[in-house]
Structures are given as C-alpha cells and as structure tokens.
Amino acid sequence: MKFSTKEDIEAPIDAVFDMLCEFDQFERAAMRRGAEVQRVDQLAAPATGMKWEAAFDMRGKRREIQIDMQSFDRPTEMRLATTSPGLAGDMAFELMALSRSRTRILVTLELKPSNLSARLLVQSLKLAKTSLTKKYKLRVFEYAKGMEERYKLSR
Numbered sequence: 001m002k003f004s005t006k007e008d009i010e011a012p013i014d015a016v017f018d019m020l021c022e023f024d025q026f027e028r029a030a031m032r033r034g035a036e037v038q039r040v041d042q043l044a045a046p047a048t049g050m051k052w053e054a055a056f057d058m059r060g061k062r063r064e065i066q067i068d069m070q071s072f073d074r075p076t077e078m079r080l081a082t083t084s085p086g087l088a089g090d091m092a093f094e095l096m097a098l099s100r101s102r103t104r105i106l107v108t109l110e111l112k113p114s115n116l117s118a119r120l121l122v123q124s125l126k127l128a129k130t131s132l133t134k135k136y137k138l139r140v141f142e143y144a145k146g147m148e149e150r151y152k153l154s155r
Contacts, residue, residue, distance in 0.1 A: 001122050001129070004108040005137045007144035011151035013097040016105060017075035019147045020093055021046045030054065048072045059121075086118030087111060107140050 009016055023046065027037045035056035043050055050069035055062060063084060071079035075095060082089040094106040113119040125132060 001126055002108065002110045003133060003136045004106070005140045006104055006106040007141055008098065009103045009105060009144050009151075010101060010148050011103060012101055013075045013095050013103045015151050015154075016095055016103045016147060017078075019150065020078060020095075023050070027052070030056075046072060086115035087113055087121070105140075105144060109136070 011019075023039070027039070030037045033056075035054050037052060037054045039050070039052050041049060041051040046069075048069050048071060050072075052067040053064070054067065055064045057063070065082050065084040068081045068083075069078070070081045070090075071077055077095070078093045080091045082091070089112070090108075090110045092106075092108045094108075096104045096106075098104050111122055111125070113122045
C-alpha cells in the first residue's frame with residue numbers, strides 16, 4: 001500500500017532539508033502522542049545509519065518498530081526504513097529546488113505486510129484508502145506550511 005504527495009514550499013532547499021533533519025522535534029511529537037521513542041545509534045550528526053526504536057499502541061495492540069536511515073543525501077533525499085513484526089515500511093523525502101527560494105518536497109510512504117495479521121491490517125487500511133490519503137495529504141500540507149512559516153520567521 002502506497003501513499004504519495006508533493007508540496008511546494010517558499011524556502012530554499014537547504015533550509016527545508018535542515019528543517020527535515022530536526023529529529024528531536026519528531027521524537028518529541030511522537031512522545032506527545034503516547035509513543036516511546038529512543039535513538040539507538042551513536043552518530044554525532046545526521047547521516048545514513050541513524051536508528052530509532054519506538055513503541056506505541058494502535059488498534060488495541062502494542063506495536064514495536066525499528067527505524068533506520070537508509071539514505072541521507074543532503075540536500076535532495078532522505079529515506080527511512082521501518083520494520084516491525086509482520087510489517088515493513090519505506091518513507092522517502094525527495095527535495096527539488098524550483099528556484100533559489102522555492103522547493104518542492106515529495107513524500108512517499110509504502111507499507112508491505114509479511115504475515116497474515118499484517119496483511120489483514122493493510123487490507124483494512126485499503127478499505128479506508130480514500131480517507132487515509134486525504135489525511136496523509138493534509139498532514140504533509142500542514143507540515144510544509146509550518147516549515148514555510150518557520151523559515152519566514154527565522155529570516
């Protein structure tokens with residue numbers, strides 16, 4: 001199952017990429033929503049090989065995932081792989097400079113089940129694909145607008 005959307009942001013590509021690299025913010029946001037998140041690598045700066053472990057409740061069940069930075073190519077691409085029992089995911093952020101002050105971001109998420117219970121979960125998500133796609137696009141849009149506002153305030 002795959003979700004994909006793109007947004008244009010009124011900010012230079014380097015500034016957008018730097019905002020995407022604010023991993024502490026993402027960790028705090030997940031914790032505010034009830035997840036437990038812990039970074040488990042020893043890297044000093046963002047790079048390929050960063051790793052996190054997370055646990056959260058979803059649909060009445062405790063889910064544990066590992067997140068690995070698979071690709072980190074400043075300032076154009078970041079790719080994360082998630083693994084959990086029965087389910088794998090890939091999330092990619094691709095940036096393209098449209099001009100010196102405008103950047104397009106393409107965000108894709110793909111979920112791949114590997115056992116029966118995960119297939120049932122993904123199948124139930126497919127039944128709600130239209131509403132989930134709308135929510136996904138809205139979240140990416142809101143995050144992109146927030147990045148734009150943060151960039152304007154920092155100038």
